[in-house]
Amino acid sequence: MPQAHLPLVKNSKSHRATGRITLSDVARAAGVSSSTASRALRGERAVDPALIERVQVASSKLGYVPDPAARALASQRSNHVAILIPLLSNALFVDLLDAAQKTLRAAGYQTLMGVTHYDASEEEQLLREQLLHRPAGLLVTGLDHNAVTRKLMDSSQVPCVHLMDLPATDQADAPYCVGFRQTEAGASLTRHLLSQGRKRIAFAAAQLDPRVMQRLYGWRSALQEAGLYEPTLEFLNPAPSSLALGGVLFEQIMQQRPAVDAIFFCNDDLAQGALMAALRLGVSVPSRVAIAGFNDLTGSDQMLPTLTTVRTPRARIGEAAAQMLLSLMRGEEPATPQLDLGFEILQRQSS
Amino acid sequence: MPQAHLPLVKNSKSHRATGRITLSDVARAAGVSSSTASRALRGERAVDPALIERVQVASSKLGYVPDPAARALASQRSNHVAILIPLLSNALFVDLLDAAQKTLRAAGYQTLMGVTHYDASEEEQLLREQLLHRPAGLLVTGLDHNAVTRKLMDSSQVPCVHLMDLPATDQADAPYCVGFRQTEAGASLTRHLLSQGRKRIAFAAAQLDPRVMQRLYGWRSALQEAGLYEPTLEFLNPAPSSLALGGVLFEQIMQQRPAVDAIFFCNDDLAQGALMAALRLGVSVPSRVAIAGFNDLTGSDQMLPTLTTVRTPRARIGEAAAQMLLSLMRGEEPATPQLDLGFEILQRQSS
DNA sequence: CTGAAAGCGCTTACAG
DNA sequence: CTGAAAGCGCTTACAG
Numbered sequence: 007m008p009q010a011h012l013p014l015v016k017n018s019k020s021h022r023a024t025g026r027i028t029l030s031d032v033a034r035a036a037g038v039s040s041s042t043a044s045r046a047l048r049g050e051r052a053v054d055p056a057l058i059e060r061v062q063v064a065s066s067k068l069g070y071v072p073d074p075a076a077r078a079l080a081s082q083r084s085n086h087v088a089i090l091i092p093l094l095s096n097a098l099f100v101d102l103l104d105a106a107q108k109t110l111r112a113a114g115y116q117t118l119m120g121v122t123h124y125d126a127s128e129e130e131q132l133l134r135e136q137l138l139h140r141p142a143g144l145l146v147t148g149l150d151h152n153a154v155t156r157k158l159m160d161s162s163q164v165p166c167v168h169l170m171d172l173p174a175t176d177q178a179d180a181p182y183c184v185g186f187r188q189t190e191a192g193a194s195l196t197r198h199l200l201s202q203g204r205k206r207i208a209f210a211a212a213q214l215d216p217r218v219m220q221r222l223y224g225w226r227s228a229l230q231e232a233g234l235y236e237p238t239l240e241f242l243n244p245a246p247s248s249l250a251l252g253g254v255l256f257e258q259i260m261q262q263r264p265a266v267d268a269i270f271f272c273n274d275d276l277a278q279g280a281l282m283a284a285l286r287l288g289v290s291v292p293s294r295v296a297i298a299g300f301n302d303l304t305g306s307d308q309m310l311p312t313l314t315t316v317r318t319p320r321a322r323i324g325e326a327a328a329q330m331l332l333s334l335m336r337g338e339e340p341a342t343p344q345l346d347l348g349f350e351i352l353q354r355q356s357s
Numbered sequence: 358m359p360q361a362h363l364p365l366v367k368n369s370k371s372h373r374a375t376g377r378i379t380l381s382d383v384a385r386a387a388g389v390s391s392s393t394a395s396r397a398l399r400g401e402r403a404v405d406p407a408l409i410e411r412v413q414v415a416s417s418k419l420g421y422v423p424d425p426a427a428r429a430l431a432s433q434r435s436n437h438v439a440i441l442i443p444l445l446s447n448a449l450f451v452d453l454l455d456a457a458q459k460t461l462r463a464a465g466y467q468t469l470m471g472v473t474h475y476d477a478s479e480e481e482q483l484l485r486e487q488l489l490h491r492p493a494g495l496l497v498t499g500l501d502h503n504a505v506t507r508k509l510m511d512s513s514q515v516p517c518v519h520l521m522d523l524p525a526t527d528q529a530d531a532p533y534c535v536g537f538r539q540t541e542a543g544a545s546l547t548r549h550l551l552s553q554g555r556k557r558i559a560f561a562a563a564q565l566d567p568r569v570m571q572r573l574y575g576w577r578s579a580l581q582e583a584g585l586y587e588p589t590l591e592f593l594n595p596a597p598s599s600l601a602l603g604g605v606l607f608e609q610i611m612q613q614r615p616a617v618d619a620i621f622f623c624n625d626d627l628a629q630g631a632l633m634a635a636l637r638l639g640v641s642v643p644s645r646v647a648i649a650g651f652n653d654l655t656g657s658d659q660m661l662p663t664l665t666t667v668r669t670p671r672a673r674i675g676e677a678a679a680q681m682l683l684s685l686m687r688g689e690e691p692a693t694p695q696l697d698l699g700f701e702i703l704q705r706q707s708s
Numbered sequence: 709c710t711g712a713a714a715g716c717g718c719t720t721a722c723a724g
Numbered sequence: 725c726t727g728a729a730a731g732c733g734c735t736t737a738c739a740g
Binding site for chain 4: 038039041045052053054057076078079080081082
């Protein structure tokens, strides 16, 4: 028998066989071409249902799994979704990441995480690296990015959803986003404190990222409305947020402005630290001074007194943003391109 | 001029041009073959230094960046490193992830994160998905995995470093790992409480993952040594760890075993919750009962009283494990294949 | 030390 | 609706 006339099994003569089950193995088993197998497996319309069936049977019998690298190379699109968050040391963003990642994984996507440290040029560099992988989608925190980053996002043509922030209501051509109105939340919590009879409400903040600043604006406008705004009630510290810093800020405020009767901390960790400091210093909360936080982080309901705060729907934001991105990647237009998930004032014992 | 004899620019006739700068663009500019350009750029020995120089100049002039998908497909190895951690809701693992990810990124690797939720079959499934991407390396939490997972790790041939745990000292053929001895840490903290005159030391735990159990064994052996062990001093709850649960456990212990004079909580969040509960119930710490935690999580130094605990080097573990993995990926044998980073007893006010 | 060629495992115009 | 062929952008035996 003339060996040369036998159909050669491809891998048997390859000098770089990998042993992997490939699409052409499936195609051969199903008696169709690789093109058809490829189309059948990806659920492309315009394939004979009978062939789809045969290919699927062959595929699962052989235990075929597509090679992501080959797929990415051929289609110019990977199964990665890139996500950009500021910090891993803030539970808020970890909750966001966790929820988004869970949703994306269920849909077959791998999450590529990038931590920007609130640094615009680090964000830009991370985005560059992520775009090399030709992600199928992009999830980015906030709406504030430098010009190069925005250009990279645009020219990449990759579907993108922004997390946490919402654009001004009247903004035309608004990007896709899921979040809530930080400014409103800040104003709302402040009005809550006012409604309880507080007159001298300080605002204490750390980190001073864009969302913190929006809460500040909300606080300002509520106090201005009430005719109670004073610039000296602002205590802004650019250092990273922490319980310890909350304690420091609390002492500082009590000392510099003894007449203050409430403090709105821009984040729960600061407020928790303030509550501990109050306990330590014997300052009674809320009778001497009310304390409120933001985000309802873990532990806030265990403080003594329990902490009044704003519950923010971060897990739901992560999930909804991932869902919106999934529909964009399918080529669909989301029902609500700017999705407001709201917030809730949680009155507890500290106010 | 006979057009057909002109060298055709490759992309100009392609029906699928991507516009990307490719290796062959660089090779052409440097006047070498693609093979040589490839070898020069990857720093393979056996390339003329003069050519390396020319290729590098051409590469940076053109702004060439290699395509990770093409590279992965051709070499059967991506620039991904997969990391498997149990939870994102425990700051411990987030610190691990953060440190590892930072170190790997600096070396040019993308981190692929998988969250197992302490579920062996979810871990197995995640590992399968990650291995499809042909990661260059693997970082996994703990040494306890099901048989299939272990087999997947072995047969994949991917270099792997285990995080947090260390094998028994006499184990032959031990895997690469970076961590500390949980059992010793548990025993050490218990001995510390004993040295302060405590006689009835309870052990309270949640989650009950392998590392928690090791701390339990350490506590047991220290109490047995002292002739003070009693099974009824163990309070084990499989629910997830949280401040709230710590409060519940504290109340329960105080009620069921009023003679207890110290409690060793397996994690700081439980201990923090217990401290808050003590404050609420008016149980004085440490005079009535000492409280100790584990891990020195954020906030423990801000409690009232501040929390005695064990400082664990999780950031250093993440970084050192990533470094060890990097050397394995380079084909080098790590100097210390089982790296013990130790722990530190932090005596504060609660004991 | 260098290059031509094959190959990695897919997708996708193109032609039928 | 289907298939043959080209192509994605690299790496790597192989031959020299």
